[in-house]
Amino acid sequence: MNYPSGIKASKTHTVNYKNRGMSLEEDLNITNQYYREQDIAYIYKKPTPIQITKVDYPSRKEAIIKEAYFKEPSTTDYNGIYQGYYIDFEAKETRNHTSFPLSNIHPHQITHLKNVFRHGGICFLIVRFSTQNETYLLTGEDFFHFIDHTTRKSIPYMYFKEKGKKIPFEYQPRLPYLKAVDEMIGGSYEKE
Amino acid sequence: MNYPSGIKASKTHTVNYKNRGMSLEEDLNITNQYYREQDIAYIYKKPTPIQITKVDYPSRKEAIIKEAYFKEPSTTDYNGIYQGYYIDFEAKETRNHTSFPLSNIHPHQITHLKNVFRHGGICFLIVRFSTQNETYLLTGEDFFHFIDHTTRKSIPYMYFKEKGKKIPFEYQPRLPYLKAVDEMIGGSYEKE
Numbered sequence: 001m002n003y004p005s006g007i008k009a010s011k012t013h014t015v016n017y018k019n020r021g022m023s024l025e026e027d028l029n030i031t032n033q034y035y036r037e038q039d040i041a042y043i044y045k046k047p048t049p050i051q052i053t054k055v056d057y058p059s060r061k062e063a064i065i066k067e068a069y070f071k072e073p074s075t076t077d078y079n080g081i082y083q084g085y086y087i088d089f090e091a092k093e094t095r096n097h098t099s100f101p102l103s104n105i106h107p108h109q110i111t112h113l114k115n116v117f118r119h120g121g122i123c124f125l126i127v128r129f130s131t132q133n134e135t136y137l138l139t140g141e142d143f144f145h146f147i148d149h150t151t152r153k154s155i156p157y158m159y160f161k162e163k164g165k166k167i168p169f170e171y172q173p174r175l176p177y178l179k180a181v182d183e184m185i186g187g188s189y190e191k192e
Numbered sequence: 193m194n195y196p197s198g199i200k201a202s203k204t205h206t207v208n209y210k211n212r213g214m215s216l217e218e219d220l221n222i223t224n225q226y227y228r229e230q231d232i233a234y235i236y237k238k239p240t241p242i243q244i245t246k247v248d249y250p251s252r253k254e255a256i257i258k259e260a261y262f263k264e265p266s267t268t269d270y271n272g273i274y275q276g277y278y279i280d281f282e283a284k285e286t287r288n289h290t291s292f293p294l295s296n297i298h299p300h301q302i303t304h305l306k307n308v309f310r311h312g313g314i315c316f317l318i319v320r321f322s323t324q325n326e327t328y329l330l331t332g333e334d335f336f337h338f339i340d341h342t343t344r345k346s347i348p349y350m351y352f353k354e355k356g357k358k359i360p361f362e363y364q365p366r367l368p369y370l371k372a373v374d375e376m377i378g379g380s381y382e383k384e
Contacts, residue, residue, distance in 0.1 A: 042307050044267055049239040050257065065242065065260040075236055079271060084312030086278040115234050120276030
């Protein structure tokens with residue numbers, strides 16, 4: 001089971017948010033916030049799915065969850081709307097510098113991305129190779145093409161370099177991935 | 193703070209899922225599952241947002257959340273894709289039989305629905321009057337028109353009867369709300 005990034009389960013029993021480098025998740029949160037503030041796109045990270053088993057209820061206004069478990073996500077982490085399009089993607093980082101292990105993406109997340117693609121949504125992966133400090137957007141089409149034509153358990157770094165769209169690191173927005181999405185939707189496309 | 197339905201905080205400290213009538217949430221979950229199985233639409237309820245403060249980590253494969261709190265949702269509960277459209281809605285039930293109290297919808301959820309609407313998404317409310325056992329879909333437009341032209345703190349039941357689309361209760365799918373969405377998107381509309 002992969003724990004959601006941002007939650008470092010530790011033996012000290014307390015979640016520690018300090019002393020971490022900026023994660024891909026944080027970069028995307030800041031970027032999505034910028035896109036919302038600029039009225040460009042409304043894309044959110046979904047909350048981590050949790051199975052709650054015990055709740056303490058000391059007062060009418062307050063509830064404390066006392067026991068809960070992480071559940072496997074049935075969909076991807078990010079979705080929303082941009083230029084009338086349904087946007088759906090998964091974002092992962094790897095320290096592996098030669099390939100992206102497919103074990104990072106659950107099989108039902110792949111199924112979900114394929115469903116979205118078939119129904120006209122814009123779907124992709126955002127993968128950061130943290131050793132190289134490079135972030136790529138890989139379109140759903142290129143992702144499906146790879147996994148449907150190989151039995152490899154990882155996608156080579158070179159595949160991202162060749163097929164992916166490299167997302168630069170900028171001041172604002174931090175990770176301008178919608179520029180790559182603009183290329184996917186052809187820019188001039190208007191819904192009406 | 194409104195607790196998510198499905199989680200009945202109780203002084204007995206244990207979440208009790210038994211002996212409840214079928215809630216609107218359950219009906220929608222079953223309906224969305226049917227729509228997915230039939231490859232009609234991919235619409236999911238978002239997980240309840242939780243702030244995790246303590247995690248116990250007894251083994252490599254297991255994590256137990258020992259302390260967490262409910263957070264206010266920043267978006268609506270349901271979103272997904274249908275016929276290439278971004279779909280976004282909030283679902284609530286009320287026992288009040290004359291009106292739907294607007295306190296059921298957070299101000300930032302209203303803002304979110306307006307943002308989605310402005311960007312070309314399909315948004316609406318699904319409201320169940322449990323006393324009458326009637327469920328209505330109210331389009332974003334009709335919802336915004338009401339709240340922008342009144343200072344009332346609730347939407348009268350009659351407004352739903354006049355402007356809303358009544359969703360029948362059926363065998364499969366349980367709550368065929370996409371029929372009402374078909375009317376919103378004009379049925380014959382094709383994206384390509």
